[in-house]
Amino acid sequence: MNKHKITGVYSAAATPLNADGSPDLGLFTEHCQRLLSEGCHGVALLGTTGEANSFSSSERKAILEAALKAGIPADKLLPGTGVVAIQETVDLTKHALSLGVTKVVMLPPFYYKGVSDDGLFTAYSQILEKISDSKLHLILYHIPQVxxxxxSVPLIGRLIEAFPDTVVGIKESAGDFNNMQAIIAAYPGFSVLAGADPLLLPLLKAGGAGCITATSNLVAGSLRTVYDKVHDESGAEAVETAQARINAYRTLSNSYVQIPTIKAMVGLKTGNPAWKRTRAPLMPISDADYTSLADAYKTLP
Structure with missing residues (x-):
C-alpha cells in the first residue's frame, strides 16, 4: 500500500483563451480529457502555467465547474485556490469542496515579502480553520522564484503537526532537489511532488510521490512511463527513452518565455493556433520566435 495520500503524474494545465481574452472553456475541457487519456493521473488546473493569478474568482470557479460538467471526475482535479486574501482563498476552496473536489494546491498569501514562518503558519491555520472540512487534502505550493x-522545512512540519489529515503534500517548484530530499527525510509519508519535469525520475527514486508539471501538457505519456516503470528493472530502457523525450520538450519550452511557449507548443501539437493567446501581462510568443519554435518542434522525439 502506498503511504502517500497523493501520488502520480498531474499536469499543470495551461488555460486556453478566446479572442476576447476570456477562458475558452470548451477547448480547456477538451485539453483536460486529452491529458487524462495520455496518462495523467489528474489535472492540476489554475496554477502558474494556467495563468490562474490573472483570472478573477468568478472566472476560476467557472473553469473548475466547466471541467466537472464535461465529465472530468472530481477526484482527478487539483485546482489552485491560494490567493493573496485569506477570505478569498477560503471561498475558492469551499467552492471546490462543494463540487466534490477534495484536493487543492494552495499558494501562501504572497503579496508581502519577508514574512515570518509564524505569519505564514497563522495564515494557513486561519484558512484551514475557516474551511473546517475533514474531506480536504491540501498540497502546499512552494514556488519562491515567482x-x-x-x-521552509520547519514551517511545513508545523503545518503537518497541526493539520495531519489535511496538509498532505507539497508541490516543490523551486527546482531544488536537496530541499525535496530534506522534506522527504523529515516527514515520511508526506507527498513531495516535483514541479520540474526532469526531477520526477530522481525524486521517485528518493521516495517522492510524483509531479505537477508544465511539460506534461505535451508529454504526459512519457512522464507516466517514468512513474510506472521507475522501480521496474525490465523497464529501464523505456524510462531512459521517456526521460530523454521529457528533457527535450522541457529544454525547448524553456528556450523562450515558458508559459507562452508551452501554450504555443500545445497549439503545434493539436493544430489549433488559438492556444497561442495569453492574458496580459504575459504576451504571446513573437512571430519570429514562433517560427523558430515550430521548426524546432518538428525535430523533437
Whole structure:
C-alpha cells in the first residue's frame, strides 16, 4: 500500500483563451480529457502555467465547474485556490469542496515579502480553520522564484503537526532537489511532488510521490512511463527513452518565455493556433520566435 495520500503524474494545465481574452472553456475541457487519456493521473488546473493569478474568482470557479460538467471526475482535479486574501482563498476552496473536489494546491498569501514562518503558519491555520472540512487534502505550493514567499522545512512540519489529515503534500517548484530530499527525510509519508519535469525520475527514486508539471501538457505519456516503470528493472530502457523525450520538450519550452511557449507548443501539437493567446501581462510568443519554435518542434522525439 502506498503511504502517500497523493501520488502520480498531474499536469499543470495551461488555460486556453478566446479572442476576447476570456477562458475558452470548451477547448480547456477538451485539453483536460486529452491529458487524462495520455496518462495523467489528474489535472492540476489554475496554477502558474494556467495563468490562474490573472483570472478573477468568478472566472476560476467557472473553469473548475466547466471541467466537472464535461465529465472530468472530481477526484482527478487539483485546482489552485491560494490567493493573496485569506477570505478569498477560503471561498475558492469551499467552492471546490462543494463540487466534490477534495484536493487543492494552495499558494501562501504572497503579496508581502519577508514574512515570518509564524505569519505564514497563522495564515494557513486561519484558512484551514475557516474551511473546517475533514474531506480536504491540501498540497502546499512552494514556488519562491515567482511568489517571493518560500515555505521552509520547519514551517511545513508545523503545518503537518497541526493539520495531519489535511496538509498532505507539497508541490516543490523551486527546482531544488536537496530541499525535496530534506522534506522527504523529515516527514515520511508526506507527498513531495516535483514541479520540474526532469526531477520526477530522481525524486521517485528518493521516495517522492510524483509531479505537477508544465511539460506534461505535451508529454504526459512519457512522464507516466517514468512513474510506472521507475522501480521496474525490465523497464529501464523505456524510462531512459521517456526521460530523454521529457528533457527535450522541457529544454525547448524553456528556450523562450515558458508559459507562452508551452501554450504555443500545445497549439503545434493539436493544430489549433488559438492556444497561442495569453492574458496580459504575459504576451504571446513573437512571430519570429514562433517560427523558430515550430521548426524546432518538428525535430523533437
Amino acid at each position: 511568489s517571493g514567499v518560500p515555505l
